[in-house]
Amino acid sequence: MRILLIGYGKMGQTIGALAVQRGHEIAGIVDLHASQSIIADFTPEAVDVAIEFTHPDSAFANVMTCLGQGIPVVCGSTGWLHHFEEARALTTELGGSLFYASNYSVGVNLFFHFNEYIAAKMAQYGGYDVAMREIHHTQKIDQPSGTALTAAEGILRHFPAKTTWRNAPAEMPAELAIISERTGDAVGTHIVTYTSDVDTLELKHEAHSREGFALGALLAAEWLPGRPGVFGMKELLDL
Numbered sequence: 173m174r175i176l177l178i179g180y181g182k183m184g185q186t187i188g189a190l191a192v193q194r195g196h197e198i199a200g201i202v203d204l205h206a207s208q209s210i211i212a213d214f215t216p217e218a219v220d221v222a223i224e225f226t227h228p229d230s231a232f233a234n235v236m237t238c239l240g241q242g243i244p245v246v247c248g249s250t251g252w253l254h255h256f257e258e259a260r261a262l263t264t265e266l267g268g269s270l271f272y273a274s275n276y277s278v279g280v281n282l283f284f285h286f287n288e289y290i291a292a293k294m295a296q297y298g299g300y301d302v303a304m305r306e307i308h309h310t311q312k313i314d315q316p317s318g319t320a321l322t323a324a325e326g327i328l329r330h331f332p333a334k335t336t337w338r339n340a341p342a343e344m345p346a347e348l349a350i351i352s353e354r355t356g357d358a359v360g361t362h363i364v365t366y367t368s369d370v371d372t373l374e375l376k377h378e379a380h381s382r383e384g385f386a387l388g389a390l391l392a393a394e395w396l397p398g399r400p401g402v403f404g405m406k407e408l409l410d411l
């Protein structure tokens with residue numbers, strides 16, 4: 173597969189190396205700090221799929237450009253979801269292909285699945301409060317993490333005592349606290365904690381490297397071309 177990498181930072185480089193190991197061709201690399209704008213240098217025919225990991229402020233424009241050029245796009249950038257419905261509408265209008273996941277790791281997507289199951293069971297049996305922590309490297313721009321937001325949505329859907337989230341200690345019982353920590357080069361840890369008077373139950377995912385994110389993004393890129401629509405890891409992994 174001929175892959176266009178949009179963003180060649182920590183994730184773009186990890187994905188590029190793994191893509192070559194998996195027998196793919198890097199058709200081009202677009203990075204803000206490169207000397208030229210490379211999307212313009214590519215005809216859609218020269219690219220099978222683009223993989224976009226850049227910045228919260230640039231992801232939406234990059235996705236729209238890919239869709240406009242008929243390039244299927246796998247986007248991993250977080251912090252731009254206030255524009256997601258516009259991207260969905262353009263995908264539908266143009267018959268394009270868009271894949272988005274706040275976290276491409278297979279392990280985190282299992283974590284999302286178990287998170288929703290646990291939230292529903294905790295709501296059913298009662299007596300527990302719930303809170304979340306996410307820990308990332310100090311270069312991370314957005315807060316809370318995209319992964320924490322997806323996990324929070326899963327809790328709010330199944331645990332009616334929480335109706336909203338707050339990126340700080342909860343001030344009201346109905347708020348789900350998401351505590352964000354930034355330390356060193358922490359790759360990404362997410363912890364959901366349920367506490368009752370008598371015990372504590374935790375669901376935790378800790379990424380040891382970026383390889384898991386990169387592999388998931390490549391699995392999505394291998395799967396997406398030829399599938400018009402908007403997709404995520406639930407469709408890819410059949411969760």
Ligand SMILES: NC(=O)C1=CN([C@@H]2O[C@H](COP(=O)(O)OP(=O)(O)OC[C@H]3O[C@@H](n4cnc5c(N)ncnc54)[C@H](O)[C@@H]3O)[C@@H](O)[C@H]2O)C=CC1
Nearest residue numbers: 179180181182183203204226230248249250274275276385
């Ligand atoms: N969905 C997932 O599984 C994961 C998502 N991420 C997200 O991916 C994004 C990138 O993460 P990292 O690679 O760690 O960041 P990074 O800062 O190491 O790399 C980002 C790169 O994008 C470039 N860039 C910025 N604006 C650009 C633009 N308009 N066009 C082209 N290139 C541009 C920068 O020059 C930089 O080289 C973040 O939003 C992060 O939260 C990170 C890891 C996993």
Ligand SMILES: O=C(O)C1=N[C@H](C(=O)O)C[C@H](O)C1
Nearest residue numbers: 250274275312317318319360
């Ligand atoms: O910026 C990161 O590094 C990560 N971002 C994603 C997020 O915001 O959830 C995924 C992963 O946790 C790493």
